[in-house]
Every structure is written in structure tokens, then in C-alpha cells.
Amino acid sequence: MLRIRLRALLAEELPPDWVAPFSLAPDVRAVVARVCRRLADEGLLTLSWPVEYGGGGADLWQQTVLREEMWAHFEPRGPQYMGLNWVGPVLMEVGTAEQRARHLPGISSGTAVWCQGFSEPEAGTDLGSLKLAARRDGEAWVLDGQKIWTSYAGLAQWCFLAARTSRTENKHDGITIFLVPMDSPGITVVPIDSMMGEQHLNEVFFDSVRVGDEAVLGEVGRGWDVMGLVLKHERIGIPRYARDDRVLCELAGHEGLDEPAAAAEYVRALVHTRVARLLSYRAVALSEAGRLTQQVASLARLASIQLDQEVAELAADVCGAEGLAPDPGRGLLGHVEDVLRYSRSATIASGTIEVQRLVVARAALEGADRAS
Amino acid sequence: MRREWPKSARAYAETVSDVLGSLGGVEAARRAEVEPTHRAETVRPRLDAIGALALDPWGDEEESAAAALAVREAGRVVLPWPLVHVLAVPPSARADCGGVHLVLGECTALDHADVLPDAIAVDLRDQRVFSVTVERRRQAPLDPFGCEVRLVDTGLGPPVTDASAMHLLLDAFWVGGALAGAADLALRHARERRQFGVPIGRFGEIRWRIADLVLARDSLDELARYTWWLLRVGRAGPADLLALRLQMLESARTVLANAHQILGAMGLCEEHDLAVIDRHLQPTLRRPVGRLGTTTLLADRIRRDGFDALFPVPPSPIRPGC
Numbered sequence: 001m002l003r004i005r006l007r008a009l010l011a012e013e014l015p016p017d018w019v020a021p022f023s024l025a026p027d028v029r030a031v032v033a034r035v036c037r038r039l040a041d042e043g044l045l046t047l048s049w050p051v052e053y054g055g056g057g058a059d060l061w062q063q064t065v066l067r068e069e070m071w072a073h074f075e076p077r078g079p080q081y082m083g084l085n086w087v088g089p090v091l092m093e094v095g096t097a098e099q100r101a102r103h104l105p106g107i108s109s110g111t112a113v114w115c116q117g118f119s120e121p122e123a124g125t126d127l128g129s130l131k132l133a134a135r136r137d138g139e140a141w142v143l144d145g146q147k148i149w150t151s152y153a154g155l156a157q158w159c160f161l162a163a164r165t166s167r168t169e170n171k172h173d174g175i176t177i178f179l180v181p182m183d184s185p186g187i188t189v190v191p192i193d194s195m196m197g198e199q200h201l202n203e204v205f206f207d208s209v210r211v212g213d214e215a216v217l218g219e220v221g222r223g224w225d226v227m228g229l230v231l232k233h234e235r236i237g238i239p240r241y242a243r244d245d246r247v248l249c250e251l252a253g254h255e256g257l258d259e260p261a262a263a264a265e266y267v268r269a270l271v272h273t274r275v276a277r278l279l280s281y282r283a284v285a286l287s288e289a290g291r292l293t294q295q296v297a298s299l300a301r302l303a304s305i306q307l308d309q310e311v312a313e314l315a316a317d318v319c320g321a322e323g324l325a326p327d328p329g330r331g332l333l334g335h336v337e338d339v340l341r342y343s344r345s346a347t348i349a350s351g352t353i354e355v356q357r358l359v360v361a362r363a364a365l366e367g368a369d370r371a372s
Numbered sequence: 373m374r375r376e377w378p379k380s381a382r383a384y385a386e387t388v389s390d391v392l393g394s395l396g397g398v399e400a401a402r403r404a405e406v407e408p409t410h411r412a413e414t415v416r417p418r419l420d421a422i423g424a425l426a427l428d429p430w431g432d433e434e435e436s437a438a439a440a441l442a443v444r445e446a447g448r449v450v451l452p453w454p455l456v457h458v459l460a461v462p463p464s465a466r467a468d469c470g471g472v473h474l475v476l477g478e479c480t481a482l483d484h485a486d487v488l489p490d491a492i493a494v495d496l497r498d499q500r501v502f503s504v505t506v507e508r509r510r511q512a513p514l515d516p517f518g519c520e521v522r523l524v525d526t527g528l529g530p531p532v533t534d535a536s537a538m539h540l541l542l543d544a545f546w547v548g549g550a551l552a553g554a555a556d557l558a559l560r561h562a563r564e565r566r567q568f569g570v571p572i573g574r575f576g577e578i579r580w581r582i583a584d585l586v587l588a589r590d591s592l593d594e595l596a597r598y599t600w601w602l603l604r605v606g607r608a609g610p611a612d613l614l615a616l617r618l619q620m621l622e623s624a625r626t627v628l629a630n631a632h633q634i635l636g637a638m639g640l641c642e643e644h645d646l647a648v649i650d651r652h653l654q655p656t657l658r659r660p661v662g663r664l665g666t667t668t669l670l671a672d673r674i675r676r677d678g679f680d681a682l683f684p685v686p687p688s689p690i691r692p693g694c
């Protein structure tokens with residue numbers, strides 16, 4: 001059984017109190033490299049990829065198990081999840097033969113790190129307003145502008161960059177995707193000090209960065225469609241409930257649950273975790289049947305992201321002031337402060353909770369909300 | 373778990389829906405409140421005619437699903453007949469027992485007790501069984517078919533093994549139907565009601581409420597479907613059924629509060645179906661125990677049995693005495 005196999009593998013490879021993949025620290029990077037190598041050796045790193053690209057051809061349910069176990073164990077693939085989950089699959093769909101040959105081996109072996117260059121200071125949720133410019137100069141494209149909130153930018157060798165190649169009435173037209181080497185002259189990465197920890201958030205500046213046509217992914221000016229493919233692969237979202245499930249399991253028997261109020265919140269959180277998982281499974285099932293709607297995907301996300309904050313608050317309350325500082329000797333419960341800090345981003349990252357609610361409401365008002 | 377309900381069950385649910393529509397939908401609940409005999413004289417025969425009162429929720433997959441979906445359709449119009457109480461009696465015991473009520477500790481009133489012959493009550497905590505004697509009807513806005521009753525302890529055991537589990541499961545389908553009805557009313561109003569020159573569904577605050585309402589509705593639907601499957605494969609323990617009840621109560625609270633807020637004063641009027649759905653749903657939400665009491669029961673049960681999950685919670689996660 002895949003879940004048992006993954007847990008055994010992770011138990012062997014991860015330090016007992018592993019919680020932090022967002023880091024430049026050599027020991028953290030060594031763990032990520034070791035886990036990726038082991039997963040690659042056992043054919044698990046590209047489990048979800050099609051067989052023709054050297055993957056395991058796993059069905060959606062096996063992919064779900066893999067994602068659950070990785071997230072529950074604090075994503076030990078580190079920055080690799082991005083390349084594996086959507087950069088690789090999008091390259092398979094719209095990349096040229098040369099692009100696939102150049103990039104897929106690095107992703108499938110867990111050696112290439114990618115970052116996503118979408119958000120800008122003036123284009124967050126409203127991605128269509130992005131301004132970073134790509135202009136033609138002879139045989140080259142010249143990139144000028146800024147990206148922000150870019151995770152892993154300081155570690156990445158490649159950036160999956162959305163840039164504006166023309167301005168049209170429809171702001172979604174005229175966007176082009178570029179695959180940009182992060183060691184290109186003119187790129188500057190500035191880490192943003194945040195409560196999330198190092199490498200989580202960065203600014204990336206592009207100052208007359210030159211790339212060739214081989215860097216263009218898909219058609220020039222049709223980048224919005226490519227971004228749609230990215231979102232398709234990320235639609236159901238992170239299985240946050242899996243980590244929450246693990247946190248609740250670890251909390252079992254904690255003296256902080258002696259308080260009746262805490263015990264009540266604890267059992268409610270258990271129920272909410274089960275419900276979030278079921279809503280996510282509904283999305284997986286409908287996706288498998290080719291009937292996944294944006295609303296069903298957003299409902300799964302809504303349940304999951306709110307759960308993340310509910311469980312983090314509960315864990316912090318139960319552990320009390322002792323939990324304010326990391327305590328490496330206590331396993332997961334020694335890192336409740338990390339769980340709480342990270343949960344703050346749940347309703348912001350990858351589409352804010354407001355956007356998810358609007359998607360759900362719009363579909364409901366259009367009478368299209370009973371797709372299940 | 374297969375997500376799709378059997379085709380035959382879905383077709384049967386449509387039949388039930390048509391029959392309830394011919395009774396006037398929610399209007400039947402209004403009428404029965406004014407004219408209590410409407411329940412036995414009109415509603416019951418119509419259910420009997422389509423075999424709804426003979427369904428076996430423990431039967432094969434198609435019949436069990438048909439029972440769950442029939443209850444959901446009945447809940448959608450807060451049908452003035454205790455269908456859940458009837459179907460929760462195992463078929464082998466139905467000749468001797470007309471219905472089963474769930475209670476918790478002392479109980480002086482039950483809904484629809486006056487129309488259920490030879491009914492019994494089962495205590496949710498210890499499964500003790502009581503005979504039910506009706507003293508008199510006790511009609512109240514939030515307990516429209518309430519009756520004062522006297523319970524006499526008849527001891528443990530048959531003939532109603534598993535009745536409380538099935539009651540808890542079917543209650544969730546009943547409430548799920550009612551909440552779906554309430555949600556539809558709120559959505560229609562948000563589309564049609566215009567303020568400041570536009571449908572109120574254009575306003576962010578209304579959309580926010582709609583999203584929360586839909587999430588609460590679907591959360592219950594998914595957990596009810598999953599728990600139905602757990603019960604069928606013999607894996608539903610008391611904690612699973614209490615978890616379903618807790619979600620049912622939380623979903624009801626969210627859906628009803630947001631539906632009322634979207635409908636405004638209109639939804640408070642007796643001529644509007646939302647007011648009737650809300651009032652008539654209350655007995656199911658409060659008997660045998662409401663949200664706080666259900667939470668306590670669930671905590672007790674998880675302490676004893678643990679809770680199944682991706683990372684299963686072992687028994688005694690909450691230490692004894694708290």
C-alpha cells in the first residue's frame with residue numbers, strides 16, 4: 001500500500017523533528033536532497049507523471065496519497081514540489097521537444113529547483129494586471145520589471161516567469177511565459193524578512209535580462225492560457241487537512257486538552273478535518289470523471305484553508321506559552337509555533353479566501369452549484 | 373467508496389419529490405400545524421402509497437440509498453410525518469414498534485409521538501429502551517408537533533438494535549434536505565431581490581454569506597454520504613455517527629443564519645417557506661441533544677474509542693476526568 005510505503009520511507013529519511021523545508025541551511029538542503037534521491041530511486045518522485053515521460057503513471061487517488069503524505073510530513077521534497085506538480089506537467093503539455101529534453105530530466109531527478117514568477121507589487125490576486133515587460137531586441141527578449149512573494153527564488157535555477165509582451169484591451173492577452181535561468185545577468189533576488197521564515201518570500205528584480213526564443217513557453221501573447229494549465233494542476237490545492245490530521249493525532253493525550261473547552265474544540269476540529277478531506281476527495285473524484293468545476297475545487301480549498309488556521313490556533317492554545325519557542329526534542333509538538341506562523345498564509349497563498357468565496361458564490365448564483 | 377448514488381435510488385427520490393410536491397411542498401407542514409389530522413389522514417397514506425414507509429435502510433445498496441434520499445426529499449419540505457422515526461425501526465420489529473425516538477436522560481416531550489403507535493425511545497448514551505405514552509399535545513412555534521410524554525424503562529436489548537445509529541444517520545439526511553431547501557430559497561432571493569438598482573447577490577457581503585452557506589450545506593452532504601457508506605460496510609462506530617450529528621448541527625446553524633440574513637425580514641414571515649423550514653427543523657436539531665451536548669457526547673466517545681483519520685486518534689486522547 002502506497003501510504004504505508006511512503007511513511008516507512010519518510011520515517012527512515014527524515015529527522016524526528018523535521019518541519020522546515022523553506023531554508024538555505026545546509027542540513028535542511030541535505031535532507032531535501034536525500035529524500036528526493038530516495039524517492040527518485042524508488043520511482044516515487046515522478047509517481048504522478050505519465051509513463052512516457054518516465055513517470056509512474058499513477059492515478060489521481062495515488063497522487064492524492066502522495067500529496068497528503070508529503071504535506072503531512074512538511075513537504076520534504078522542499079522546492080521540488082513545484083517542478084514535480086506543475087512545471088513538469090505543463091512542459092509536457094505545451095513545451096517544445098527541446099524544452100522538454102532540457103528541463104524534464106532535472107525535475108524528475110530532483111536536482112533542478114524552480115520558482116514561480118507571477119505576482120507583482122501591483123498584480124497579486126489580479127494577475128492579469130502584471131506589468132513586467134518583455135520587449136523584442138533583435139533575436140532576444142529583454143525583461144524588465146519586478147516580481148514579488150516568490151518562494152525559493154534564492155535557491156532556484158529556473159524561473160517560470162509571466163511577462164507582458166504586448167498591451168491590448170483585454171489585459172489577459174499579451175502575456176507570455178518565459179523559462180528564465182536564474183543566473184542570468186540582471187536578475188537580483190532580495191529576500192523579504194517575514195514571519196514565515198527564510199526563503200519563503202522574495203523580491204526578484206529583472207534589469208535588462210536577455211533571453212532567447214528558446215525561453216518562450218507556448219505561444220507569444222498566450223501566456224494566460226498556460227497559466228490556466230498551471231492552475232488546472234493546482235486546482236484542488238494543497239491537502240492541508242493531512243498535516244492538520246497529524247497535528248491533531250500528536251495532540252492526543254496532551255494535558256492542555258484537560259480543559260473541557262479545549263476538548264470540545266479538539267473534537268470539533270477532528271470532525272472538520274474529516275469533512276475537509278471528504279470535500280477534497282469529492283474534487284478528486286469529479287476530476288477523475290472529468291467533471292471538476294471551479295466551485296467544487298474552491299469549496300475544497302475553503303474548507304482546507306480555514307481548517308489549517310483552526311487547528312493551528314487550537315494547537316497553540318493547547319500547548320500554551322511553552323509552545324511559543326521551538327523545542328526540537330518534542331517532535332511535531334515542539335514546533336507548534338511553526339505550524340501557527342505558517343497557517344497565517346493559508347488564506348492568502350495560491351488564491352485568497354476572498355477569491356475562493358467569490359468563485360463559490362458566483363457559481364451558486366448562476367445555478368451551477370450542484371455539479372456533484 | 374463509490375460517490376454516485378444508484379440510479380434506481382435517484383429515480384425513487386424523484387418520485388418522492390413529486391408526491392411531496394403534490395402535497396404542496398412546505399405547505400403541507402403549514403397545514404398540518406393548523407390541522408394536525410392532516411398528517412395521518414393525508415400525508416401518511418401518500419407515503420404509504422409509494423412504499424416510503426416500508427423502505428429498509430439496512431437493505432441492499434439500492435434500497436438503503438433510496439431510503440436515505442427519500443428522507444432527504446422529505447426533509448427538504450420539512451414533511452409533517454416522522455419518516456426518520458419510522459425507518460429507524462429495523463423492519464423485523466416494525467410489526468410491534470411504530471417508531472423510535474432518540475432521547476438523552478430525562479425527557480418530557482417528543483415530536484409526532486401522537487401519530488406513532490407503540491413507539492419506543494432509546495437513550496443515546498446507554499441504549500436503554502423506554503415505552504412512550506402520550507399525555508397530550510404540546511404545540512409550540514419551535515415544536516409544532518410536540519407532545520408531552522411519559523417514558524417507562526423497559527430495559528436493554530432487542531428489538532431495536534442499531535436503531536439509534538440509523539436514526540442519527542437519517543436525521544442528517546433529513547436536515548441535509550431542509551438545508552438544501554433553505555439554501556435554494558436564499559440563492560433565489562439573492563438573484564431576484566434588487567437594492568440600489570442591482571440584485572443583492574452582486575454585493576460582496578451577500579456573496580460571502582452565500583459561500584459560507586454553500587460550504588456548510590455541502591459539508592453535511594459529504595459527511596452524510598460517507599457515514600452512510602461506513603454504516604453499510606459495518607465500519608461506523610458511535611463516534612462516527614456523533615461526528616455526523618455535530619456537523620449536521622453546525623451546518624444547520626450556518627445555513628439558517630445566513631439564509632435568514634440574505635432574505636432579511638421576508639424570511640421571518642410565516643408566508644415564506646424559510647420561516648417554516650427553520651421552525652420545523654428545530655425539534656430535530658434539539659432532540660435528543662443540541663450542539664454543545666453532542667460535542668460532549670462525542671468527546672466522551674472519542675476518549676473511549678478513538679477516531680479514525682489519516683493519522684488515527686488513539687483511544688483516550690482527552691484524559692479522563694476532563
